[in-house]
Each structure stands twice: as structure tokens, then as C-alpha cells.
Amino acid sequence: MKPVLLDVAGLSTTFPTGRGPLIALDDVSLSLDRGRTLGLVGESGSGKTVLARSIMGLLPAHAHRQGHVWFEGQDLAALSPRDLRDIWGREIAMVFQDPMTSLNPVMKVGRQITESLRHHLRMGKDEARTAAVDLLDSVGIPEPKRRADEYPHQLSGGMRQRVTIAIALACWPKLLLADEPTTALDVTVQSQILDLLQAKQAERSMAMILVTHDLGVVAGRTNEIAVMYAGRIVERADTATLFAETRMPYTESLLASIPRVERPSHTRLQAIAGRPPDLVTRPGGCRFAPRCPYAQPRCAEEEPPLLPAPTPGHTFACWYPVGTPAGDEALARNTASNEASNKAADRAADGR
Amino acid sequence: MPEPQPDPASADVEHGSTGRRRLGLLFWASVGWLGLIATLAATADWLPIPDPTRPGVAPARQPPTLHHLLGVDVLGRDMLSRTIHGARVSLVVGFSSIAFGLLVGGAVGVLAGYFRGRFEAIAMGTVDVLLAFPALVFALALVSFLGPSLGTVTLAIGVLSIAPIARIIRASTLAFAQREFVLAARTVGARHRRIIVNEILPNVIPAAVSFALVAVAVAIVSEGALAFLGLSVAAPTPTWGSMINEGRTVLQDAPHISFVPSAAMFLTVLALNFAGDSLRARFDVGEGRL
Amino acid sequence: MNARYLGRKVLLLVPVLFAVSALSFLLLNLLPGDPAIAILGPSATEQSVAALRHDLDLDQPLPVRYVRWMGHTVTGDLGRSYVSNQPTVEAVRQRLPVTLELLLLSQLLALALAIPLALLAASKPNGLLDRASTSTAFAFLAIPNFMLGVLLIYLFAVRVHLFPATGYTPFHDHPIENLRAMALPAVTLGVAELAVYLRLLRSDLIATLQQDYITMAQAKGMSRNHILLRHALRPSAFSLVTAAGLNLGRLIGGAFVVEYLFALPGIGSLTVESIFKRDYIVVQGTVLLVAVGYVLANFAVDVLYGVLDPRVRHARATA
Numbered sequence: 006m007k008p009v010l011l012d013v014a015g016l017s018t019t020f021p022t023g024r025g026p027l028i029a030l031d032d033v034s035l036s037l038d039r040g041r042t043l044g045l046v047g048e049s050g051s052g053k054t055v056l057a058r059s060i061m062g063l064l065p066a067h068a069h070r071q072g073h074v075w076f077e078g079q080d081l082a083a084l085s086p087r088d089l090r091d092i093w094g095r096e097i098a099m100v101f102q103d104p105m106t107s108l109n110p111v112m113k114v115g116r117q118i119t120e121s122l123r124h125h126l127r128m129g130k131d132e133a134r135t136a137a138v139d140l141l142d143s144v145g146i147p148e149p150k151r152r153a154d155e156y157p158h159q160l161s162g163g164m165r166q167r168v169t170i171a172i173a174l175a176c177w178p179k180l181l182l183a184d185e186p187t188t189a190l191d192v193t194v195q196s197q198i199l200d201l202l203q204a205k206q207a208e209r210s211m212a213m214i215l216v217t218h219d220l221g222v223v224a225g226r227t228n229e230i231a232v233m234y235a236g237r238i239v240e241r242a243d244t245a246t247l248f249a250e251t252r253m254p255y256t257e258s259l260l261a262s263i264p265r266v267e268r269p270s271h272t273r274l275q276a277i278a279g280r281p282p283d284l285v286t287r288p289g290g291c292r293f294a295p296r297c298p299y300a301q302p303r304c305a306e307e308e309p310p311l312l313p314a315p316t317p318g319h320t321f322a323c324w325y326p327v328g329t330p331a332g333d334e335a336l337a338r339n340t341a342s343n344e345a346s347n348k349a350a351d352r353a354a355d356g357r
Numbered sequence: 358m359p360e361p362q363p364d365p366a367s368a369d370v371e372h373g374s375t376g377r378r379r380l381g382l383l384f385w386a387s388v389g390w391l392g393l394i395a396t397l398a399a400t401a402d403w404l405p406i407p408d409p410t411r412p413g414v415a416p417a418r419q420p421p422t423l424h425h426l427l428g429v430d431v432l433g434r435d436m437l438s439r440t441i442h443g444a445r446v447s448l449v450v451g452f453s454s455i456a457f458g459l460l461v462g463g464a465v466g467v468l469a470g471y472f473r474g475r476f477e478a479i480a481m482g483t484v485d486v487l488l489a490f491p492a493l494v495f496a497l498a499l500v501s502f503l504g505p506s507l508g509t510v511t512l513a514i515g516v517l518s519i520a521p522i523a524r525i526i527r528a529s530t531l532a533f534a535q536r537e538f539v540l541a542a543r544t545v546g547a548r549h550r551r552i553i554v555n556e557i558l559p560n561v562i563p564a565a566v567s568f569a570l571v572a573v574a575v576a577i578v579s580e581g582a583l584a585f586l587g588l589s590v591a592a593p594t595p596t597w598g599s600m601i602n603e604g605r606t607v608l609q610d611a612p613h614i615s616f617v618p619s620a621a622m623f624l625t626v627l628a629l630n631f632a633g634d635s636l637r638a639r640f641d642v643g644e645g646r647l
Numbered sequence: 648m649n650a651r652y653l654g655r656k657v658l659l660l661v662p663v664l665f666a667v668s669a670l671s672f673l674l675l676n677l678l679p680g681d682p683a684i685a686i687l688g689p690s691a692t693e694q695s696v697a698a699l700r701h702d703l704d705l706d707q708p709l710p711v712r713y714v715r716w717m718g719h720t721v722t723g724d725l726g727r728s729y730v731s732n733q734p735t736v737e738a739v740r741q742r743l744p745v746t747l748e749l750l751l752l753s754q755l756l757a758l759a760l761a762i763p764l765a766l767l768a769a770s771k772p773n774g775l776l777d778r779a780s781t782s783t784a785f786a787f788l789a790i791p792n793f794m795l796g797v798l799l800i801y802l803f804a805v806r807v808h809l810f811p812a813t814g815y816t817p818f819h820d821h822p823i824e825n826l827r828a829m830a831l832p833a834v835t836l837g838v839a840e841l842a843v844y845l846r847l848l849r850s851d852l853i854a855t856l857q858q859d860y861i862t863m864a865q866a867k868g869m870s871r872n873h874i875l876l877r878h879a880l881r882p883s884a885f886s887l888v889t890a891a892g893l894n895l896g897r898l899i900g901g902a903f904v905v906e907y908l909f910a911l912p913g914i915g916s917l918t919v920e921s922i923f924k925r926d927y928i929v930v931q932g933t934v935l936l937v938a939v940g941y942v943l944a945n946f947a948v949d950v951l952y953g954v955l956d957p958r959v960r961h962a963r964a965t966a
């Protein structure tokens with residue numbers, strides 16, 4: 006039997022900073038099969054980009070990475086930079102967040118595609134050129150021949166992102182890492198780019214990790230979803246399961262913040278109160294505890310492990326999961342004590 | 358005068374660095390050297406050294422000895438004394454020309470950056486025109502037509518320093534004129550004069566000082582070049598540039614005659630550059646090529 | 648690049664050229680006392696002084712003089728030497744190739760060393776080579792060219808007889824001798840340029856290497872060298888072109904000193920010699936030519952920049 010396409014085991018990444026090591030990724034494990042799509046969701050700063058880059062091994066020189074990244078049975082973490090370069094762009098490709106900055110401003114877009122083709126697939130000049138124009142055409146760029154000879158700044162944001170997708174797809178990678186590919190784009194073109202990615206993924210039966218801070222984006226487009234918080238995966242399930250049987254309070258909060266078409270536009274989204282923890286000086290216990298509506302004393306002391314739920318493939322890390330008796334009770338207790346303290350505060354205010 | 362180059366190295370991205378950089382040992386060594394040179398130059402007349410213009414204090418071209426620590430020159434004049442007196446010309450020209458440039462260029466820059474509008478357009482247009490000149494060539498022309506002297510050399514270099522200084526000062530004024538505290542002062546109706554003196558100047562001065570130090574170095578080198586060409590203060594008054602020139606015909610037997618003033622000038626220029634760059638890094642004013 | 652961009656640049660050229668010409672023209676007025684006497688010296692006869700006053704239109708009001716002088720100038724008449732009687736234009740024509748060769752060689756030398764050094768330094772910021780080259784560049788910037796020239800003469804002409812200390816051989820007479828004579832002057836002039844380019848290019852490259860498109864090129868599996876040369880160097884080349892233009896001013900000033908020091912028969916030594924001989928008309932003419940040459944060279948660099956850099960080119964075209 007072929008090994009699974011991607012199997013990340015115990016991956017941790019730290020950055021040394023003036024204040025001490027910043028643990029951006031803490032013991033992350035996940036696996037992904039050929040042709041499947043995984044949504045990677047979390048607030049900004051939760052470590053999604055670091056995870057995607059750690060999988061590739063494309064980290065700044067000062068970063069420190071531990072753990073294994075099995076790709077088709079080969080541990081990428083053990084490869085030399087030279088061997089990694091044969092994987093990058095060819096086996097695993099990446100689409101970056103901001104198409105305004107991820108294309109070289111002084112190189113024609115055609116050239117930015119052909120250089121991969123010539124390097125990895127050893128294509129000749131003309132062959133690569135033809136392939137590049139075909140690629141531009143296949144990602145929905147009109148007049149691809151003319152566009153190939155233009156510079157990035159002559160294209161709109163959406164067009165540029167199509168170009169970066171064409172670059173990523175050039176060598177038929179088996180895994181595509183799309184890091185917030187629509188965050189920097191106009192709302193109107195966001196879904197076009199997502200549709201394009203989805204179509205290409207299906208057409209080539211390529212595996213894809215779609216990174217986003219917006220659960221709404223991945224809702225209809227991925228097989229599975231992993232939710233990240235403060236450098237950890239805190240819940241993971243099939244897309245349908247995750248929405249139907251949310252267990253982790255953080256996932257629930259994210260769900261509450263999805264913009265919905267059916268909501269009147271003036272209702273304010275419920276943003277999650279508070280801020281993610283400082284990854285240098287993070288205290289023990291559950292990382293979400295300071296912001297969690299379910300939090301109990303135990304949460305501040307012990308970090309909940311990532312454990313399987315009854316539904317196959319569903320895992321989560323929480324002591325008082327949403328929709329379970331323990332969770333309901335915890336929430337009720339917190340609500341009651343909040344009301345009590347509110348009343349106490351009111352009384353104190355009246356007494357003055 | 359060539360425009361001093363901003364230090365691109367201070368624009369480096371540094372990971373995990375917090376706060377301002379401390380001023381290091383080399384900065385204080387630079388300040389120490391400049392202080393020493395300035396003190397010696399100021400007190401030269403009272404120091405126990407021979408008259409720098411008196412020939413034949415020792416056999417001509419004699420290398421350093423205990424009596425004449427830096428040797429004597431082609432006419433048998435004491436090199437230590439000449440170097441110390443030469444510092445006067447370099448320092449006086451360097452500092453007064455840039456002081457003049459700062460006064461005029463600084464005023465133009467602050468007013469242009471603060472009031473913007475038509476004044477800025479005209480002032481900066483003029484600056485651009487002035488910057489389009491090959492500075493040293495014009496300094497040379499001015500000095501040769503006016504007749505070389507301490508005054509004309511200072512004036513020529515000072516005039517040529519106005520444009521680059523105005524440009525830098527305007528840029529840093531612009532950066533502060535848009536900050537909240539200035540906008541706030543403007544909205545509560547504070548007088549322009551008060552805002553400029555109390556809010557703008559204290560913030561612009563660090564940038565001006567660090568740039569001025571580098572500019573003084575350029576001015577000293579420019580004076581040196583003019584003196585080397587025989588177009589600065591007239592002989593027999595010693596200047597570093599003319600001393601270097603005098604020694605170059607006897608490099609074979611008496612290299613010290615060129616090398617002693619060279620070393621003095623090199624260290625002074627290095628110290629000024631270093632002090633200026635350290636201050637720039639320290640005050641985070643390395644906004645790069647403005 | 649479109650005609651409007653070019654038009655604007657040309658328009659900007661007008662006030663600059665006017666200022667340059669006016670200042671060069673006014674130089675004569677800076678002479679203490681009667682310019683004619685200053686030029687001819689105190690022993691000149693009254694007749695010759697009167698003739699010169701007439702030649703120079705000194706009896707006319709200033710604006711008229713300027714217009715007449717400009718009239719001569721644009722028709723290629725920059726007056727003549729009152730020492731040798733040679734027309735200034737003729738003297739400049741003889742000497743120009745030397746100066747141009749010196750400028751070209753020093754620039755080539757500086758760039759040929761600065762580019763590879765900057766690439767090496769930037770590919771490992773704060774590495775040994777980077778720190779060594781950065782501090783060496785810093786020290787080089789503190790060495791005035793006349794000082795460096797004397798030092799080089801001492802080392803390579805006096806101590807080791809590798810190069811001639813002074814003198815010049817025309818290239819078409821003896822190419823090797825010509826290059827030997829030009830070696831020390833070109834190095835003297837090029838070292839400061841090298842330091843400037845190295846610092847500029849290094850910090851430019853380090854900033855470029857932080858860009859997303861470099862990470863993107865890495866993610867494509869491109870090799871380190873390919874990324875440095877193809878992706879990082881090209882954007883920096885444009886700032887280098889601009890810097891080369893701006894540096895030209897200092898370079899020309901430096902050429903004056905270096906030509907004087909190494910006794911090269913270029914424009915610089917022509918000017919300096921003329922100053923010594925009080926040959927003010929020649930000085931005025933060379934100063935004007937050098938300044939105009941500098942302005943035009945910078946204009947050419949500006950235009951070149953617009954042609955080369957696709958970002959500028961299209962920004963103008965679409966604006």
C-alpha cells in the first residue's frame with residue numbers, strides 16, 4: 006500500500022526573539038490523503054502560515070523546527086536544502102496571501118512561469134513558453150499570449166493571483182498549499198479565485214491545504230477542517246461534522262463570527278472578545294482559557310490533550326466540550342456567576 | 358560639495374531587536390578623537406610646540422625623532438606643530454561652512470516641510486536645480502575667481518551644502534508635521550512659531566545633527582581637496598591638504614610628510630562619519646535616501 | 648515611457664541649464680576689480696585691456712552681456728585662452744578623451760567589484776564577509792581621493808615599481824602603456840565609488856531578499872544563485888543606475904584632483920592649470936562644459952531609468 010501523501014508528526018517551530026523563544030507551532034500532527042482538501046482555519050497569528058511553511062521547510066534561517074514531515078513516505082525534515090528544492094514547486098507548491106507582493110515586479114509574468122518549467126521539467130525555451138501560455142489560459146486569464154509578456158503591475162489583483170496559481174500549478178504538484186489566497190483581494194473576486202482553486206484541485210486530483218482565517222470560506226470547499234489556535238490544532242473533523250458537532254468552544258466562537266448572507270448587513274458580527282495569548286510568555290493550561298465562555302478552574306491548570314470524539318476522524322482538545330453535559334454545565338455556571346457579579350457591581354454602583 | 362551618502366547599513370532589518378541601539382565604544386572613541394583634535398587646535402598657540410611656519414628647526418625631511426615626534430617637513434618645519442595648526446583650518450572650515458548651511462538650509466527645509474504649498478514648491482525646485490551641479494567643480498570655480506582664503510573657501514562649501522541640508526531637513530520635518538501632537542497643536546490654534554519651536558525643532562534636531570556630522574566630514578574633505586590643489590588658505594599657513602601635496606614629491610625618502618596629515622585627516626573624517634552614523638541609528642532617523 | 652514623461656523631464660532641464668549657464672557666466676564678475684586687468688595681469692598695456700574689455704562686452708550692461716555670451720556659447724564659441732591663444736573648445740576637445748577614459752575605467756572597476764561583493768555579502772547578512780566588506784567600505788569612504796592617490800603612488804610606484812606615478816600615453820599609441828598609466832588613477836577614483844555602490848547595493852539586496860516574491864521564487868524550487876542573480880539583482884540594478892548618475896558629480900570633482908595628482912592631461916588638469924595661470928576665460932569655459940555635461944548625463948540617466956524599469960515605464964504610460 007502506498008504511504009499516505011502527507012503525514013505531519015509532532016511538528017514544532019520556534020523563533021528566537023529578544024524576549025525568549027516564540028513557540029509559533031507546538032507539536033502539530035495531521036495527515037492528508039491524495040486528492041483531498043483540508044481547510045486550515047484560525048485567527049490571524051494562530052500559526053497557519055508557520056505551519057504551511059514548516060511543512061515545506063521554507064522558514065527563515067533563524068527558525069528552529071522539530072518533528073517529521075512525511076511526504077509520500079519520505080521525511081522532508083531530514084532532506085538537505087538542495088534535495089528540498091527538487092520537491093518545492095514540483096511536488097509541493099504554494100500560493101501566497103498577497104499577489105501584489107508575491108510576483109517579481111521586474112520580471113514578465115510569462116518568464117515567472119517558464120523558469121519553473123525549465124528548471125524542474127527541463128523544458129526548452131519554446132516548449133516552456135507554450136506551456137506557460139496554456140497555463141495562463143487554464144487559470145482564466147484572457148489573452149494569455151499578450152499577458153505573458155506583461156509585468157505584474159499591469160494586471161489587477163485577481164489576475165495576479167491567477168498568475169501565482171498558474172505558477173504553482175505549473176509542474177503538476179501533488180500538494181498545493183494555498184495560504185489565505187483571497188484575503189488580500191476584493192470581495193467580488195474572492196469566490197472566483199476559490200472556485201478556480203477548487204476546480205483545479207478536482208481536475209488534477211491534487212491534494213490541497215486551504216489556509217484561511219474565515220471559516221465561511223472553507224465551509225463548502227473542503228473535505229476536512231483543522232482549527233488552529235495559538236500554534237496548536239484544537240479541533241479537526243470532516244467539514245460537515247465540524248459544523249454539526251462543534252466541540253471546541255473556540256470553533257464555536259469562530260462559527261459565530263462568520264458573515265452570513267441571510268443576516269441583515271447591519272447586524273454586527275460577533276468578534277471573539279480578547280486577544281490570542283503571547284506565544285513567548287504563554288502560561289500553562291488551555292490556551293483559550295482567558296477568552297473561553299466555558300472556562301473552569303481546571304482549564305487554567307491543565308492543557309487539554311487532542312483526543313478523538315465518538316465520530317470517526319473527529320478530534321478536539323477541551324475539558325468542557327460544547328454540546329456535552331460537562332460543557333453545558335460549565336457554561337451555565339459561568340453565566341450564573343457573571344450575572345451575580347454584574348448584580349454585585351450594580352449594587353455597588355447604586356450604593357455610591 | 359558632494360552630497361553625503363546616507364548610511365544604508367542602518368536600514369537593515371534586524372530580527373528580534375528591541376528599542377534603540379546603544380552608542381558603542383567606537384562612538385565614544387570617535388567623540389574622544391574629535392575632542393582631542395579640537396582642543397589641540399584651539400590651544401595650539403599656548404602648546405609647547407615650535408612655530409609651524411619656522412623653517413629649519415631640524416634637518417629637512419627628518420623622520421620622527423624624540424624632539425620632533427612627527428618629524429619635520431621639506432623646509433625643516435615641525436610636523437606635529439603643522440598638523441595641529443592645520444587642524445584649525447580643517448575644523449574651522451568644516452564646522453563653520455556646515456553651520457552656515459544648517460542655518461540657511463535648515464530654515465528653508467523646516468519652513469518648506471511645515472508650511473508646504475507654494476513656498477515648498479519654489480524652495481524645493483531651487484534645491485533640485487542646485488543639486489544638479491557638480492559641487493566640487495563649482496566650489497573650485499568660486500574659490501579661484503574670488504581668490505582663495507579661509508573666508509571664500511568656507512563660503513563656497515557652505516553655499517554648496519545648503520541644498521542637500523534643506524532636502525534632508527524638509528523630509529524629516531514632513532515626517533513630524535503630520536504626527537498627532539503637531540496636528541493637535543495646530544487644531545487648538547497654537548501659533549506657528551510656537552509649534553515650530555516647541556514641537557518640530559526638538560524632533561528634527563537629532564536628524565539634523567547626525568546628518569551635519571557627516572556633512573562636516575564632507576566639508577573637511579572638500580577643503581582638503583581645494584588645499585591639495587593649492588586653492589585654500591595661502592602658504593605658509595599649514596593645512597592638511599596642502600601638507601599632503603607638499604609631501605608627495607618626496608615620497609621616496611620622506612613619506613611621513615604626506616602620511617602624517619593624511620592620518621590626521623583620515624581619523625577625523627572617520628570619526629565624524631562614525632559619530633554621525635551612530636547617532637542616526639540611535640535616533641532611528643535612517644529613513645534612507647530621502 | 649511616453650512623450651509626456653520625456654517632455655516633463657526636458658522641461659525640468661531648462662531652468663537647470665539656465666542656472667548653470669548664468670552661474671558660469673557670473674563667475675567673471677566675482678573677480679576682484681576689473682576682470683580684464685585680472686585676466687591680463689597688472690603689467691598689461693591700456694590698449695590690450697581696452698581690447699579685452701571690448702571682446703568681453705564689459706562695457707555693456709549685464710543682461711546684454713549674458714545674451715551675447717550665450718549666443719557665442721551655443722554656437723560653440725567658448726572664448727580663447729589669453730595665455731596660449733588656443734580656443735577653449737579646442738583645448739577641451741584635446742583633453743576630453745582622457746577624462747572620459749578615467750571616468751569610465753573607474754566606474755567599471757567599481758561596479759565590477761561592487762556587484763559580486765554585494766551579492767556575496769547580502770546572501771549572508773552579518774556573516775564574516777558581509778561585516779568585513781561593510782566596515783572596509785566604511786573606512787574607504789573616509790579616505791579622500793587625493794590621500795588615497797598619494798598612498799597608491801607610494802605603494803605601487805615608489806616602493807614597488809609596478810605603475811608609473813605620473814604621465815600619460817594615448818590609448819591608440821600604446822594600449823598597454825595607456826592602461827598602466829590609467830591603473831592607479833582609476834583605482835584612486837574608483838575606490839570611493841566601489842564603497843558607495845557596495846553599501847547601496849548590499850542594503851538594497853538585503854531589503855529585496857525580504858520580499859515575498861523572493862520567498863515565492865524559493866517555493867518554486869529555484870536555486871540560491873538563480874534567485875540572487877535573476878530575482879534580487881535586477882530590481883537593484885535600477886537604483887544602481889540612479890546612484891551612478893548622482894555619483895557623477897562627485898566623480899567629476901574627484902577626476903579634477905586625480906588628474907592633477909597623476910599629471911593626466913584631462914579637463915580637470917586643464918582647469919587647474921588655467922586657474923594657476925589666471926586664464927579665467929578657459930576656467931569659465933571648462934566649468935560650464937563640465938556642469939552642462941553633468942546635467943545632461945543625469946538627464947540621460949533619468950530617461951534610461953524610465954526606459955529600463957518596467958514599473959516606472961508603465962506607471963507613466965498608464966498615468
Ligand SMILES: Nc1ncnc2c1ncn2[C@@H]1O[C@H](COP(=O)(O)OP(=O)(O)O)[C@@H](O)[C@H]1O
Binds near residue numbers: 050
Ligand atoms: N519570522 C518570524 N519571526 C518571529 N516570529 C514569527 C515569524 N513568523 C511568524 N512569527 C510569529 O508566529 C506566530 C504565527 O504567525 P503566522 O503563522 O504568520 O500566523 P497566521 O498565518 O495564522 O496569521 C505569530 O505570533 C508571529 O508573530
Ligand code: SF4
Binds near residue numbers: 300323324
Ligand atoms: S479547555 Fe476549558 S478553556 Fe479550554 S476551550 Fe475547553 S472549556 Fe474552554
Ligand SMILES: [Mg+2]
Binds near residue numbers: 050184
Ligand atoms: Mg498568515
